Amino acid sequence: MKLAPRARALAPSETLAINARAAALRKQGKDVISFAVGEPDFPTPEHVCAAAKAAIDQGFTRYTPAAGIPELRSAIATRMGRSLEEIIVTCGGKHALYEVMQAILSRGDEILIPAPYWVSFPEMARLAGAKVNAVRTDGSFQLTADAVERALTRKSRALIVNSPGNPTGAVYRPEELGAIAELAVQRDLWIISDEVYSAFVYAGKHASISSFPGMQDRTVVIDAVSKRYAMTGWRIGWCAAPRVVADAVAGLQSHMTSNATSIAQRAALAALTGPQECVEEMVRAFDQRRQVMSGLLDRIPGVRCPTPEGAFYCFPDVSGLLKGKVRTSAELCAHLLEEANIACVPGSAFGAEGHIRLSYACSEDDIRKGMERFAEAAAKLGKLAAK
Ligand SMILES: Cc1ncc(COP(=O)(O)O)c(C=O)c1O
Incomplete structure:
Protein backbone atom coordinates (compact mmCIF):
# COMPACT_ATOMS: atom_id res chain seq x y z
CA MET A 1 0.00 0.00 0.00
CA LYS A 2 1.36 3.39 -1.01
CA LEU A 3 0.93 6.82 0.52
CA ALA A 4 -0.11 9.80 -1.58
CA PRO A 5 2.88 11.71 -3.07
CA ARG A 6 2.04 14.80 -1.00
CA ALA A 7 2.47 12.84 2.25
CA ARG A 8 5.60 11.11 1.00
CA ALA A 9 7.22 14.40 0.00
CA LEU A 10 6.55 16.04 3.36
CA ALA A 11 9.58 16.64 5.59
CA PRO A 12 8.54 16.18 9.24
CA SER A 13 9.29 19.15 11.51
CA GLU A 14 12.94 18.90 12.57
CA THR A 15 12.34 21.07 15.65
CA LEU A 16 9.69 18.67 16.96
CA ALA A 17 11.99 15.69 16.22
CA ILE A 18 14.81 17.25 18.26
CA ASN A 19 12.44 17.97 21.13
CA ALA A 20 11.37 14.33 21.10
CA ARG A 21 15.04 13.18 21.15
CA ALA A 22 15.78 15.54 24.09
CA ALA A 23 12.71 14.23 25.96
CA ALA A 24 13.82 10.62 25.39
CA LEU A 25 17.30 11.38 26.79
CA ARG A 26 15.69 13.06 29.80
CA LYS A 27 13.62 9.96 30.39
CA GLN A 28 16.87 7.98 30.53
CA GLY A 29 17.89 10.23 33.42
CA LYS A 30 20.14 12.66 31.47
CA ASP A 31 20.10 16.31 32.54
CA VAL A 32 19.28 17.70 29.10
CA ILE A 33 18.65 21.43 28.68
CA SER A 34 16.47 22.14 25.67
CA PHE A 35 16.99 25.30 23.64
CA ALA A 36 15.00 23.72 20.83
CA VAL A 37 11.48 24.64 21.87
CA GLY A 38 9.60 27.56 20.34
CA GLU A 39 7.37 28.36 23.29
CA PRO A 40 7.52 30.58 26.37
CA ASP A 41 8.32 28.85 29.66
CA PHE A 42 5.80 31.14 31.45
CA PRO A 43 2.45 29.68 32.56
CA THR A 44 -0.75 30.83 30.84
CA PRO A 45 -2.00 33.85 32.88
CA GLU A 46 -4.46 32.95 35.65
CA HIS A 47 -7.32 35.15 34.41
CA VAL A 48 -7.13 33.36 31.05
CA CYS A 49 -7.35 29.94 32.69
CA ALA A 50 -10.26 31.22 34.83
CA ALA A 51 -12.18 32.27 31.69
CA ALA A 52 -11.76 28.77 30.23
CA LYS A 53 -12.95 27.15 33.47
CA ALA A 54 -15.97 29.48 33.53
CA ALA A 55 -16.75 28.56 29.90
CA ILE A 56 -16.84 24.86 30.85
CA ASP A 57 -18.98 25.55 33.93
CA GLN A 58 -21.41 27.57 31.81
CA GLY A 59 -21.71 24.73 29.31
CA PHE A 60 -19.99 26.69 26.54
CA THR A 61 -18.93 23.41 25.04
CA GLY A 274 -7.88 41.49 30.02
CA PRO A 275 -4.82 42.98 31.77
CA GLN A 276 -1.69 43.06 29.62
CA GLU A 277 0.96 43.24 32.37
CA CYS A 278 1.58 39.51 31.91
CA VAL A 279 2.85 40.20 28.38
CA GLU A 280 5.04 43.09 29.50
CA GLU A 281 6.56 40.96 32.27
CA MET A 282 7.39 38.16 29.85
CA VAL A 283 8.88 40.51 27.26
CA ARG A 284 11.08 42.12 29.95
CA ALA A 285 12.34 38.70 31.03
CA PHE A 286 13.08 37.65 27.44
CA ASP A 287 14.89 40.93 26.78
CA GLN A 288 17.26 40.18 29.67
CA ARG A 289 17.72 36.55 28.59
CA ARG A 290 18.45 37.43 24.94
CA GLN A 291 21.30 39.66 26.07
CA VAL A 292 22.71 36.99 28.37
CA MET A 293 22.49 34.22 25.76
CA SER A 294 23.79 36.19 22.77
CA GLY A 295 26.62 37.65 24.89
CA LEU A 296 27.74 34.23 26.14
CA LEU A 297 27.46 32.66 22.67
CA ASP A 298 29.45 35.44 21.04
CA ARG A 299 32.33 34.79 23.47
CA ILE A 300 32.75 31.17 22.36
CA PRO A 301 35.62 30.85 19.85
CA GLY A 302 34.20 29.80 16.46
CA VAL A 303 30.74 31.28 17.20
CA ARG A 304 29.45 34.70 16.12
CA CYS A 305 26.19 35.91 17.60
CA PRO A 306 24.93 39.48 17.18
CA THR A 307 22.15 40.35 19.66
CA PRO A 308 18.81 39.53 18.01
CA GLU A 309 16.19 42.31 17.96
CA GLY A 310 13.00 40.29 18.23
CA ALA A 311 11.18 36.94 18.79
CA PHE A 312 12.97 34.65 21.27
CA TYR A 313 15.73 32.96 19.29
CA CYS A 314 19.46 33.37 18.82
CA PHE A 315 20.71 32.24 15.41
CA PRO A 316 24.51 32.24 15.71
CA ASP A 317 26.94 31.61 12.89
CA VAL A 318 28.78 28.47 13.95
CA SER A 319 30.75 27.91 10.74
CA GLY A 320 33.97 28.39 12.76
CA LEU A 321 33.20 25.10 14.55
CA LEU A 322 32.43 23.07 11.45
CA LYS A 323 35.73 21.36 10.79
CA GLY A 324 37.30 17.96 11.50
CA LYS A 325 34.80 15.50 12.95
CA VAL A 326 31.81 17.83 12.78
CA ARG A 327 31.10 19.24 9.32
CA THR A 328 27.46 20.30 9.29
CA SER A 329 25.06 22.12 11.60
CA ALA A 330 23.12 18.84 12.04
CA GLU A 331 26.32 17.04 13.12
CA LEU A 332 27.10 19.89 15.50
CA CYS A 333 23.64 19.67 17.09
CA ALA A 334 23.99 15.90 17.45
CA HIS A 335 27.40 16.45 19.08
CA LEU A 336 26.01 19.11 21.45
CA LEU A 337 23.15 16.83 22.47
CA GLU A 338 25.35 13.77 23.08
CA GLU A 339 28.41 15.51 24.59
CA ALA A 340 26.96 18.57 26.31
CA ASN A 341 23.36 17.51 26.93
CA ILE A 342 21.98 20.61 25.22
CA ALA A 343 19.37 20.54 22.46
CA CYS A 344 19.62 23.07 19.61
CA VAL A 345 18.17 23.03 16.08
CA PRO A 346 20.48 22.87 13.02
CA GLY A 347 20.32 25.81 10.60
CA SER A 348 19.85 23.34 7.73
CA ALA A 349 16.23 22.91 8.92
CA PHE A 350 15.71 26.61 8.16
CA GLY A 351 17.59 26.70 4.85
CA ALA A 352 20.74 28.16 6.48
CA GLU A 353 23.68 25.76 6.88
CA GLY A 354 26.44 27.16 9.11
CA HIS A 355 24.00 28.37 11.78
CA ILE A 356 22.07 26.83 14.66
CA ARG A 357 18.96 28.06 16.46
CA LEU A 358 18.67 28.36 20.24
CA SER A 359 15.51 29.54 22.00
CA TYR A 360 15.99 31.73 25.06
CA ALA A 361 12.42 31.18 26.25
CA CYS A 362 13.82 29.23 29.20
CA SER A 363 15.27 30.15 32.61
CA GLU A 364 18.37 32.33 32.89
CA ASP A 365 19.98 29.61 35.01
CA ASP A 366 19.51 27.10 32.20
CA ILE A 367 20.91 29.61 29.70
CA ARG A 368 24.07 30.16 31.80
CA LYS A 369 24.55 26.44 32.50
CA GLY A 370 23.84 25.52 28.88
CA MET A 371 26.25 28.09 27.43
CA GLU A 372 29.01 26.83 29.76
CA ARG A 373 28.45 23.32 28.44
CA PHE A 374 28.40 24.63 24.87
CA ALA A 375 31.74 26.42 25.41
CA GLU A 376 33.32 23.23 26.82
CA ALA A 377 32.01 21.09 23.95
CA ALA A 378 33.24 23.68 21.41
CA ALA A 379 36.71 23.74 23.00
CA LYS A 380 36.85 19.93 22.82
CA LEU A 381 35.91 20.07 19.13
CA GLY A 382 38.69 22.61 18.52
CA LYS A 383 41.25 20.26 20.12
CA LEU A 384 39.99 17.28 18.11
CA ALA A 385 40.21 19.26 14.86
CA ALA A 386 43.77 20.37 15.70
CA LYS A 387 45.00 16.74 16.12
C1 LIG B 1 6.91 32.06 12.53
C2 LIG B 1 5.85 31.24 13.17
N1 LIG B 1 4.60 31.33 12.69
C3 LIG B 1 3.60 30.60 13.22
C4 LIG B 1 3.83 29.74 14.26
C5 LIG B 1 2.70 28.92 14.77
O1 LIG B 1 2.09 29.40 15.88
P1 LIG B 1 0.89 28.60 16.55
O2 LIG B 1 1.46 27.87 17.70
O3 LIG B 1 -0.08 29.66 16.94
O4 LIG B 1 0.32 27.67 15.54
C6 LIG B 1 5.12 29.60 14.78
C7 LIG B 1 5.37 28.64 15.87
O5 LIG B 1 6.46 28.27 16.18
C8 LIG B 1 6.15 30.38 14.23
O6 LIG B 1 7.40 30.30 14.68
Whole structure:
Protein backbone atom coordinates (compact mmCIF):
# COMPACT_ATOMS: atom_id res chain seq x y z
CA MET A 1 0.00 0.00 0.00
CA LYS A 2 1.36 3.39 -1.01
CA LEU A 3 0.93 6.82 0.52
CA ALA A 4 -0.11 9.80 -1.58
CA PRO A 5 2.88 11.71 -3.07
CA ARG A 6 2.04 14.80 -1.00
CA ALA A 7 2.47 12.84 2.25
CA ARG A 8 5.60 11.11 1.00
CA ALA A 9 7.22 14.40 0.00
CA LEU A 10 6.55 16.04 3.36
CA ALA A 11 9.58 16.64 5.59
CA PRO A 12 8.54 16.18 9.24
CA SER A 13 9.29 19.15 11.51
CA GLU A 14 12.94 18.90 12.57
CA THR A 15 12.34 21.07 15.65
CA LEU A 16 9.69 18.67 16.96
CA ALA A 17 11.99 15.69 16.22
CA ILE A 18 14.81 17.25 18.26
CA ASN A 19 12.44 17.97 21.13
CA ALA A 20 11.37 14.33 21.10
CA ARG A 21 15.04 13.18 21.15
CA ALA A 22 15.78 15.54 24.09
CA ALA A 23 12.71 14.23 25.96
CA ALA A 24 13.82 10.62 25.39
CA LEU A 25 17.30 11.38 26.79
CA ARG A 26 15.69 13.06 29.80
CA LYS A 27 13.62 9.96 30.39
CA GLN A 28 16.87 7.98 30.53
CA GLY A 29 17.89 10.23 33.42
CA LYS A 30 20.14 12.66 31.47
CA ASP A 31 20.10 16.31 32.54
CA VAL A 32 19.28 17.70 29.10
CA ILE A 33 18.65 21.43 28.68
CA SER A 34 16.47 22.14 25.67
CA PHE A 35 16.99 25.30 23.64
CA ALA A 36 15.00 23.72 20.83
CA VAL A 37 11.48 24.64 21.87
CA GLY A 38 9.60 27.56 20.34
CA GLU A 39 7.37 28.36 23.29
CA PRO A 40 7.52 30.58 26.37
CA ASP A 41 8.32 28.85 29.66
CA PHE A 42 5.80 31.14 31.45
CA PRO A 43 2.45 29.68 32.56
CA THR A 44 -0.75 30.83 30.84
CA PRO A 45 -2.00 33.85 32.88
CA GLU A 46 -4.46 32.95 35.65
CA HIS A 47 -7.32 35.15 34.41
CA VAL A 48 -7.13 33.36 31.05
CA CYS A 49 -7.35 29.94 32.69
CA ALA A 50 -10.26 31.22 34.83
CA ALA A 51 -12.18 32.27 31.69
CA ALA A 52 -11.76 28.77 30.23
CA LYS A 53 -12.95 27.15 33.47
CA ALA A 54 -15.97 29.48 33.53
CA ALA A 55 -16.75 28.56 29.90
CA ILE A 56 -16.84 24.86 30.85
CA ASP A 57 -18.98 25.55 33.93
CA GLN A 58 -21.41 27.57 31.81
CA GLY A 59 -21.71 24.73 29.31
CA PHE A 60 -19.99 26.69 26.54
CA THR A 61 -18.93 23.41 25.04
CA ARG A 62 -20.67 23.20 21.68
CA TYR A 63 -19.83 24.01 18.07
CA THR A 64 -19.30 27.71 17.43
CA PRO A 65 -19.66 29.56 14.10
CA ALA A 66 -16.90 28.34 11.74
CA ALA A 67 -15.25 31.76 11.64
CA GLY A 68 -15.15 32.04 15.43
CA ILE A 69 -17.33 33.54 18.17
CA PRO A 70 -18.37 37.12 17.30
CA GLU A 71 -17.01 38.55 20.61
CA LEU A 72 -13.54 37.22 19.85
CA ARG A 73 -13.61 38.25 16.19
CA SER A 74 -14.74 41.69 17.27
CA ALA A 75 -11.95 42.02 19.88
CA ILE A 76 -9.37 40.99 17.27
CA ALA A 77 -10.88 43.32 14.66
CA THR A 78 -10.67 46.29 17.04
CA ARG A 79 -7.08 45.48 17.87
CA MET A 80 -6.11 45.21 14.22
CA GLY A 81 -8.18 48.05 12.82
CA ARG A 82 -10.17 45.78 10.49
CA SER A 83 -13.80 44.75 10.24
CA LEU A 84 -15.18 41.69 12.01
CA GLU A 85 -15.90 40.00 8.65
CA GLU A 86 -12.19 40.13 7.82
CA ILE A 87 -11.18 38.11 10.89
CA ILE A 88 -11.28 34.31 10.94
CA VAL A 89 -10.36 32.51 14.16
CA THR A 90 -8.36 29.33 13.55
CA CYS A 91 -6.75 26.46 15.46
CA GLY A 92 -3.46 28.34 16.00
CA GLY A 93 -1.36 30.55 13.74
CA LYS A 94 -0.09 27.47 11.92
CA HIS A 95 -3.58 26.49 10.87
CA ALA A 96 -4.33 30.04 9.70
CA LEU A 97 -1.21 29.93 7.50
CA TYR A 98 -2.14 26.55 6.09
CA GLU A 99 -5.68 27.60 5.23
CA VAL A 100 -4.61 30.92 3.72
CA MET A 101 -2.09 29.18 1.46
CA GLN A 102 -4.77 26.69 0.42
CA ALA A 103 -7.03 29.64 -0.39
CA ILE A 104 -4.62 31.74 -2.48
CA LEU A 105 -2.05 29.39 -4.03
CA SER A 106 -2.55 27.01 -6.94
CA ARG A 107 -0.40 24.44 -8.72
CA GLY A 108 2.21 26.25 -10.81
CA ASP A 109 2.21 29.37 -8.61
CA GLU A 110 5.38 30.45 -6.95
CA ILE A 111 5.71 31.82 -3.44
CA LEU A 112 8.68 33.89 -2.32
CA ILE A 113 9.96 32.91 1.13
CA PRO A 114 12.80 34.86 2.75
CA ALA A 115 15.59 32.53 3.91
CA PRO A 116 16.42 31.57 6.62
CA TYR A 117 12.76 30.61 7.04
CA TRP A 118 10.58 28.94 9.64
CA VAL A 119 10.45 25.20 8.85
CA SER A 120 6.70 25.02 8.14
CA PHE A 121 6.44 27.80 5.49
CA PRO A 122 7.88 25.80 2.56
CA GLU A 123 6.08 22.60 3.50
CA MET A 124 2.70 24.34 3.72
CA ALA A 125 3.28 26.09 0.38
CA ARG A 126 4.16 22.77 -1.26
CA LEU A 127 1.01 21.21 0.20
CA ALA A 128 -0.93 23.92 -1.64
CA GLY A 129 0.85 22.89 -4.85
CA ALA A 130 3.08 25.97 -5.07
CA LYS A 131 6.76 26.14 -5.91
CA VAL A 132 9.00 27.70 -3.26
CA ASN A 133 11.40 30.44 -4.34
CA ALA A 134 13.74 31.22 -1.41
CA VAL A 135 14.87 34.87 -1.26
CA ARG A 136 18.26 35.50 0.34
CA THR A 137 18.28 38.04 3.16
CA ASP A 138 21.33 40.21 3.87
CA GLY A 139 24.10 39.67 6.48
CA SER A 140 21.77 40.87 9.25
CA PHE A 141 18.90 38.70 7.95
CA GLN A 142 17.05 41.77 6.65
CA LEU A 143 14.78 41.30 3.66
CA THR A 144 15.33 44.02 1.06
CA ALA A 145 13.00 45.15 -1.72
CA ASP A 146 15.96 44.73 -4.13
CA ALA A 147 16.34 41.06 -3.19
CA VAL A 148 12.60 40.49 -3.63
CA GLU A 149 12.65 42.22 -7.03
CA ARG A 150 15.58 40.11 -8.22
CA ALA A 151 13.81 36.90 -7.14
CA LEU A 152 10.46 37.72 -8.79
CA THR A 153 9.35 35.68 -11.80
CA ARG A 154 6.21 35.72 -13.95
CA LYS A 155 4.74 33.02 -11.70
CA SER A 156 5.34 34.80 -8.37
CA ARG A 157 2.02 35.16 -6.63
CA ALA A 158 2.78 35.71 -2.96
CA LEU A 159 5.52 36.77 -0.56
CA ILE A 160 5.86 35.76 3.07
CA VAL A 161 6.98 38.45 5.50
CA ASN A 162 7.81 37.22 9.00
CA SER A 163 8.96 40.04 11.26
CA PRO A 164 10.07 39.52 13.99
CA GLY A 165 11.29 36.33 12.40
CA ASN A 166 11.79 32.74 13.35
CA PRO A 167 14.60 31.52 13.34
CA THR A 168 16.71 34.70 13.09
CA GLY A 169 14.99 37.16 15.45
CA ALA A 170 15.36 39.82 12.71
CA VAL A 171 12.98 42.79 12.82
CA TYR A 172 12.46 44.42 9.44
CA ARG A 173 12.96 48.19 9.14
CA PRO A 174 9.79 50.21 8.38
CA GLU A 175 11.51 51.94 5.39
CA GLU A 176 12.28 48.57 3.82
CA LEU A 177 8.78 47.27 4.53
CA GLY A 178 7.48 50.38 2.73
CA ALA A 179 9.66 49.63 -0.31
CA ILE A 180 8.53 45.98 -0.32
CA ALA A 181 4.90 47.14 -0.06
CA GLU A 182 5.34 49.37 -3.12
CA LEU A 183 6.79 46.47 -5.05
CA ALA A 184 3.89 44.23 -4.00
CA VAL A 185 1.43 46.77 -5.40
CA GLN A 186 3.39 47.17 -8.66
CA ARG A 187 3.76 43.42 -9.17
CA ASP A 188 0.33 42.45 -7.85
CA LEU A 189 1.59 40.14 -5.09
CA TRP A 190 -0.26 38.76 -2.09
CA ILE A 191 1.60 39.34 1.16
CA ILE A 192 1.27 36.82 3.95
CA SER A 193 2.55 38.67 6.99
CA ASP A 194 3.22 36.32 9.90
CA GLU A 195 3.20 38.51 13.00
CA VAL A 196 2.98 35.88 15.75
CA TYR A 197 6.10 37.39 17.40
CA SER A 198 4.96 41.03 17.17
CA ALA A 199 4.91 41.44 20.98
CA PHE A 200 8.59 40.45 21.12
CA VAL A 201 10.36 43.50 19.72
CA TYR A 202 13.03 44.71 22.15
CA ALA A 203 14.07 48.04 20.62
CA GLY A 204 11.50 50.23 18.94
CA LYS A 205 8.04 49.10 17.90
CA HIS A 206 6.61 46.45 15.65
CA ALA A 207 5.68 47.68 12.17
CA SER A 208 3.17 45.75 10.06
CA ILE A 209 3.47 45.78 6.28
CA SER A 210 -0.35 45.88 6.20
CA SER A 211 -0.21 49.50 7.42
CA PHE A 212 1.38 50.85 4.20
CA PRO A 213 -0.74 52.46 1.47
CA GLY A 214 -2.70 50.00 -0.64
CA MET A 215 -1.71 47.03 1.50
CA GLN A 216 -4.93 46.16 3.35
CA ASP A 217 -6.36 44.78 0.09
CA ARG A 218 -3.46 42.45 -0.56
CA THR A 219 -2.10 41.55 2.90
CA VAL A 220 -3.18 38.65 5.05
CA VAL A 221 -1.93 39.10 8.60
CA ILE A 222 -1.43 35.95 10.64
CA ASP A 223 -1.38 36.20 14.40
CA ALA A 224 -2.12 34.06 17.47
CA VAL A 225 -2.35 34.13 21.24
CA SER A 226 0.17 31.26 21.38
CA LYS A 227 3.43 33.13 21.97
CA ARG A 228 2.21 36.47 23.32
CA TYR A 229 0.11 35.00 26.15
CA ALA A 230 2.04 31.75 26.68
CA MET A 231 -0.90 29.80 25.22
CA THR A 232 0.80 27.43 22.77
CA GLY A 233 -1.33 24.45 23.79
CA TRP A 234 -4.67 26.26 23.49
CA ARG A 235 -4.43 26.44 19.70
CA ILE A 236 -6.02 29.79 18.92
CA GLY A 237 -4.80 31.96 16.06
CA TRP A 238 -6.41 34.01 13.33
CA CYS A 239 -6.02 35.62 9.96
CA ALA A 240 -7.01 39.20 9.18
CA ALA A 241 -7.61 39.21 5.46
CA PRO A 242 -9.47 40.97 2.64
CA ARG A 243 -13.03 39.68 2.56
CA VAL A 244 -12.54 37.33 -0.42
CA VAL A 245 -9.76 35.48 1.37
CA ALA A 246 -11.50 35.56 4.76
CA ASP A 247 -14.68 34.04 3.26
CA ALA A 248 -12.67 31.33 1.50
CA VAL A 249 -10.80 30.49 4.71
CA ALA A 250 -14.05 30.30 6.69
CA GLY A 251 -15.48 27.96 4.03
CA LEU A 252 -12.41 25.72 4.15
CA GLN A 253 -12.48 25.69 7.92
CA SER A 254 -16.15 24.71 8.01
CA HIS A 255 -15.09 21.43 6.38
CA MET A 256 -11.71 20.95 8.09
CA THR A 257 -12.26 21.58 11.80
CA SER A 258 -15.77 23.14 11.96
CA ASN A 259 -14.35 25.75 14.34
CA ALA A 260 -11.56 26.39 16.84
CA THR A 261 -12.26 24.98 20.32
CA SER A 262 -15.11 26.87 22.02
CA ILE A 263 -13.44 26.95 25.45
CA ALA A 264 -10.10 28.09 24.05
CA GLN A 265 -11.87 30.90 22.13
CA ARG A 266 -13.29 32.21 25.44
CA ALA A 267 -9.78 31.98 26.94
CA ALA A 268 -8.33 33.92 24.00
CA LEU A 269 -11.00 36.59 24.45
CA ALA A 270 -9.95 37.01 28.09
CA ALA A 271 -6.30 37.20 27.02
CA LEU A 272 -6.93 39.94 24.44
CA THR A 273 -9.32 42.04 26.51
CA GLY A 274 -7.88 41.49 30.02
CA PRO A 275 -4.82 42.98 31.77
CA GLN A 276 -1.69 43.06 29.62
CA GLU A 277 0.96 43.24 32.37
CA CYS A 278 1.58 39.51 31.91
CA VAL A 279 2.85 40.20 28.38
CA GLU A 280 5.04 43.09 29.50
CA GLU A 281 6.56 40.96 32.27
CA MET A 282 7.39 38.16 29.85
CA VAL A 283 8.88 40.51 27.26
CA ARG A 284 11.08 42.12 29.95
CA ALA A 285 12.34 38.70 31.03
CA PHE A 286 13.08 37.65 27.44
CA ASP A 287 14.89 40.93 26.78
CA GLN A 288 17.26 40.18 29.67
CA ARG A 289 17.72 36.55 28.59
CA ARG A 290 18.45 37.43 24.94
CA GLN A 291 21.30 39.66 26.07
CA VAL A 292 22.71 36.99 28.37
CA MET A 293 22.49 34.22 25.76
CA SER A 294 23.79 36.19 22.77
CA GLY A 295 26.62 37.65 24.89
CA LEU A 296 27.74 34.23 26.14
CA LEU A 297 27.46 32.66 22.67
CA ASP A 298 29.45 35.44 21.04
CA ARG A 299 32.33 34.79 23.47
CA ILE A 300 32.75 31.17 22.36
CA PRO A 301 35.62 30.85 19.85
CA GLY A 302 34.20 29.80 16.46
CA VAL A 303 30.74 31.28 17.20
CA ARG A 304 29.45 34.70 16.12
CA CYS A 305 26.19 35.91 17.60
CA PRO A 306 24.93 39.48 17.18
CA THR A 307 22.15 40.35 19.66
CA PRO A 308 18.81 39.53 18.01
CA GLU A 309 16.19 42.31 17.96
CA GLY A 310 13.00 40.29 18.23
CA ALA A 311 11.18 36.94 18.79
CA PHE A 312 12.97 34.65 21.27
CA TYR A 313 15.73 32.96 19.29
CA CYS A 314 19.46 33.37 18.82
CA PHE A 315 20.71 32.24 15.41
CA PRO A 316 24.51 32.24 15.71
CA ASP A 317 26.94 31.61 12.89
CA VAL A 318 28.78 28.47 13.95
CA SER A 319 30.75 27.91 10.74
CA GLY A 320 33.97 28.39 12.76
CA LEU A 321 33.20 25.10 14.55
CA LEU A 322 32.43 23.07 11.45
CA LYS A 323 35.73 21.36 10.79
CA GLY A 324 37.30 17.96 11.50
CA LYS A 325 34.80 15.50 12.95
CA VAL A 326 31.81 17.83 12.78
CA ARG A 327 31.10 19.24 9.32
CA THR A 328 27.46 20.30 9.29
CA SER A 329 25.06 22.12 11.60
CA ALA A 330 23.12 18.84 12.04
CA GLU A 331 26.32 17.04 13.12
CA LEU A 332 27.10 19.89 15.50
CA CYS A 333 23.64 19.67 17.09
CA ALA A 334 23.99 15.90 17.45
CA HIS A 335 27.40 16.45 19.08
CA LEU A 336 26.01 19.11 21.45
CA LEU A 337 23.15 16.83 22.47
CA GLU A 338 25.35 13.77 23.08
CA GLU A 339 28.41 15.51 24.59
CA ALA A 340 26.96 18.57 26.31
CA ASN A 341 23.36 17.51 26.93
CA ILE A 342 21.98 20.61 25.22
CA ALA A 343 19.37 20.54 22.46
CA CYS A 344 19.62 23.07 19.61
CA VAL A 345 18.17 23.03 16.08
CA PRO A 346 20.48 22.87 13.02
CA GLY A 347 20.32 25.81 10.60
CA SER A 348 19.85 23.34 7.73
CA ALA A 349 16.23 22.91 8.92
CA PHE A 350 15.71 26.61 8.16
CA GLY A 351 17.59 26.70 4.85
CA ALA A 352 20.74 28.16 6.48
CA GLU A 353 23.68 25.76 6.88
CA GLY A 354 26.44 27.16 9.11
CA HIS A 355 24.00 28.37 11.78
CA ILE A 356 22.07 26.83 14.66
CA ARG A 357 18.96 28.06 16.46
CA LEU A 358 18.67 28.36 20.24
CA SER A 359 15.51 29.54 22.00
CA TYR A 360 15.99 31.73 25.06
CA ALA A 361 12.42 31.18 26.25
CA CYS A 362 13.82 29.23 29.20
CA SER A 363 15.27 30.15 32.61
CA GLU A 364 18.37 32.33 32.89
CA ASP A 365 19.98 29.61 35.01
CA ASP A 366 19.51 27.10 32.20
CA ILE A 367 20.91 29.61 29.70
CA ARG A 368 24.07 30.16 31.80
CA LYS A 369 24.55 26.44 32.50
CA GLY A 370 23.84 25.52 28.88
CA MET A 371 26.25 28.09 27.43
CA GLU A 372 29.01 26.83 29.76
CA ARG A 373 28.45 23.32 28.44
CA PHE A 374 28.40 24.63 24.87
CA ALA A 375 31.74 26.42 25.41
CA GLU A 376 33.32 23.23 26.82
CA ALA A 377 32.01 21.09 23.95
CA ALA A 378 33.24 23.68 21.41
CA ALA A 379 36.71 23.74 23.00
CA LYS A 380 36.85 19.93 22.82
CA LEU A 381 35.91 20.07 19.13
CA GLY A 382 38.69 22.61 18.52
CA LYS A 383 41.25 20.26 20.12
CA LEU A 384 39.99 17.28 18.11
CA ALA A 385 40.21 19.26 14.86
CA ALA A 386 43.77 20.37 15.70
CA LYS A 387 45.00 16.74 16.12
C1 LIG B 1 6.91 32.06 12.53
C2 LIG B 1 5.85 31.24 13.17
N1 LIG B 1 4.60 31.33 12.69
C3 LIG B 1 3.60 30.60 13.22
C4 LIG B 1 3.83 29.74 14.26
C5 LIG B 1 2.70 28.92 14.77
O1 LIG B 1 2.09 29.40 15.88
P1 LIG B 1 0.89 28.60 16.55
O2 LIG B 1 1.46 27.87 17.70
O3 LIG B 1 -0.08 29.66 16.94
O4 LIG B 1 0.32 27.67 15.54
C6 LIG B 1 5.12 29.60 14.78
C7 LIG B 1 5.37 28.64 15.87
O5 LIG B 1 6.46 28.27 16.18
C8 LIG B 1 6.15 30.38 14.23
O6 LIG B 1 7.40 30.30 14.68
